[in-house]
Amino acid sequence: MGMVDQLTRAADDGDATLVARLLGEGVDADAPDSEGRTALDLAVRRGHADVVRLLIAAGADPEQRTGEYQESTPLCLASMHGHTAVVRALLDAGVHTGAQGRMGHAPLVLAATTGDEGHPETVDLLLDHGAHINAVMKDRTPLDWAVWFGQVPMVQQLLDRGATPTVKTLTTAHERSERHPESRHNYERIIDALLAAAPPTHTDPTIRHAYDQETGRAPHRQTCAVGKGQLPRFRPRG
Template sequence: MDEEGPPGLLAAVREGDEDAVVRLLRAGASAETADEDGQTVLYLAAVADTPGIVRLLLAAGADPDRLSGGTDVPLCGAACGGHEQVVRALLAVGAAVDLEEEYGFRALTWAVRLGHAGVVVALLAAGADPDRPGPGGEPPLVAAARRGSPGCVRALLAAGAGAREEALAEARRWVAADVAAELRAGLEAAYGAGPGYRYRVRRFVAEKGAPTVEVTLARDGRVVAGDDRQLGHAAIVTELLGRARRNG
């Protein structure tokens, strides 16, 4: 429910109705409105990739660092979805770039793991630590090498990221791998998939020079889970070796 002010702000944000959000804020609706589960309107707008609404809420006093549901950071939600305009809007009002949410994830962790190079660039420009490990202790550059995103790797290298030998070894491992088969094996291990399950492999391009392979697991026509990886590992090996020669 709305914490204060006229009802309807939650619905307007969920529907992406910018005009209604303007009217409701002017009528006294709180920019800190949250639903019955504690999900804030700012977080909902951030994950829905509605930068206009995000800017309206921030201008009306929404706290960019308030945890949604007690666990989720708006900047992390935007970074996870690759919503660069929302990320930049949050950073412009001083969102804490390295704020951690539940389980120790921060915005850069999500952006690197999911290959959102534009978001990685924005976060690093705002001061994100290029060497701060993720929840499992993995350096960002190694995660970027595993992801197969040359754009993320280049952005991290430009920011001075370390663990370059480890990243090179990781990229080389994936150059030699059957990526679709590896992703399928991971899904099978995680979900115990057996008879009745079906797999679908799809390839598409989200980053130039690094096509993505996606494997989804379905049962009875319903997608149960999925995983994807970019295929820029050879380019990453070349980039890392070139840097090593120039610095050697």
């Protein structure tokens, strides 16, 4: 086995001692192995934060292309798997939090929506390091995606961190509730959370009509100011 393959295997195994020795012997930190994967790619995927820091210190590119098809980035992989310590190591190395990789994935969206309930600690870390809470990936914000997947705790976490619900967000919740009656209770909780968190708005008749059409609820009217595209604060009857 060549030294590069030894390095990538050690990184995959989380063997920081062997990784440090091989790097000290002059193995290129970013050299791809016989399968085209780098040590950083494999260490990130496995969640070995100590190895990630060693590789970056030895010159590995923290924003390199990763994944079987070079479709991702280290931060996207770490965010998707909820490897918060690895995310911290990458952010400490100066990695940006915006859309990245050839797929244009947003690390915050990946952290918020992968797994059954997303990865709350990773989400908070990304937000604390400047990730835009209303950033758009494939025409949806992190909140929109969390609503789409019916992730009640994550929806509440994003709202608590300042995510802005819109008419589109509420419409998504209602449509998903209709299509997935087995999860209707979760979507009803999400709708209530969206309404409770909505910024004060003017009772725009167009928006109110859209609300009525999408939810089938009869809202109480309130008089307040509105921002374009923002969700009015409706109070469902009953």
